[in-house]
Each structure stands twice: as structure tokens, then as C-alpha cells.
Amino acid sequence: AQKITQTQPGMFVQEKEAVTLDCTYDTSDQSYGLFWYKQPSSGEMIFLIYQGSYDEQNATEGRYSLNFQKARKSANLVISASQLGDSAMYFCSGVTGGGNKLTFGTGTQLKVEL
């Protein structure tokens, strides 16, 4: 079983600035994966970035990077150079070796301002 915790219900950031969304996870499994998804008001979940528990380097995908600190069990999402279109709900999620069952955090509502 895995538990995902996101402690920031809402965040504000100025356009073009960087923002970090926090995520901690709790699992006793050695093999697991962590994902971040973006959900705009339209409802569709958009995959952003993936980090495997055995990956030695932090994952990066364009303006998204994942600050993976295994000892602290944290997997924070960093968005560089925020854009107005980044305003959305962001979910951290995880899966352990037992299948494709994603466990989600409660999400962080990000608002990018001019």
C-alpha cells in the first residue's frame, strides 16, 4: 500500500517565476513509481513526469523537473518559468510493484498571475 500526501491546497505564483509543489509518499515497497499529473478545469488528467524508485537522477521533462529525495520520501514537482496556462490542479500519484493501481494525493491548485 502507498500513501501520497500533498500539504499545499493552493499556491500562487507570478508568471515567469519558478514554483515548487510538494509531495511526500509513504511505502514499504522498494520498487515504486511516482507520477505527476495536471488537471485543468476541463477535467482531463495530463501526464507530466515520472520518477522510478531506482532512478538515480531526477526526472526532467521540458519545464517540469522532479526533485526526488528518497531518504526523505519526497517527490516535489518544480515548474520553471510559469505560464498562465499552468493554472490547474496538480496531483502527485504513486504505484507500487503490485500493478497499475495509482494512489493519488489530494492535489494542489496552482494559480499563475500576471
Added chain:
Amino acid sequence: KAGVTQTPRYLIKTRGQQVTLSCSPISGHRSVSWYQQTPGQGLQFLFEYFSETQRNKGNFPGRFSGRQFSNSRSEMNVSTLELGDSALYLCASSRGRDRGRGDTQYFGPGTRLTVL
């Protein structure tokens, strides 16, 4: 490559009725998972199908069921609808080969079900 499609996008039903939702995965994907999203409970896993077999199941009552066809398309059925079943139902597909860790799930736009 076409993404995950879900039909219908919106649905209104009354208590006691049943409903069937459909999901077509990305071409080549063999795993389909279903999730329920509500304001109170957040995102919860319903079940996963791979090669027409249910491979994983969440903690939902037996009124929630699903199936997968040979072309990987999946349907989800909810019988005897209750008010609490009002939710956004999301379907996600993945290759299914690398169970767990690296098998990224791609989501469809969802079906918004309202039970009156």
C-alpha cells in the same frame, strides 16, 4: 496517435437506474484502468483490466463492474445508482507490459455522471 476516448462525456441518471460508460484506449495499449473522482473522496481506483481479465480491484461495492473486449476497449457498469455515485469517471490506458513502476497511464477526458 489518438488519445484515450470516453463516451459519453456527460450523463444524467436517476437513482436506481444503471449506467454503462465506455473507454477506448490508445492504440497498442492493453491495460485499462478506471478511477472515480469526487470532491469529498478525491481520486479513487476502481479496477484495472489487462487482456480481458480484471487484474486489480479497488474498494468499491459490487454494483461497480467492468469488462474489457479483445480490442482492449473497456466498459464500466454501475447498477442501482445512488446519489453518491455522482462523480467524474476517468479511464486511463497504458501498455501494461511493465507492471507498476514505469507503466505510465494516460487519461481520457472523463465522463461526468450526475445522479438525481
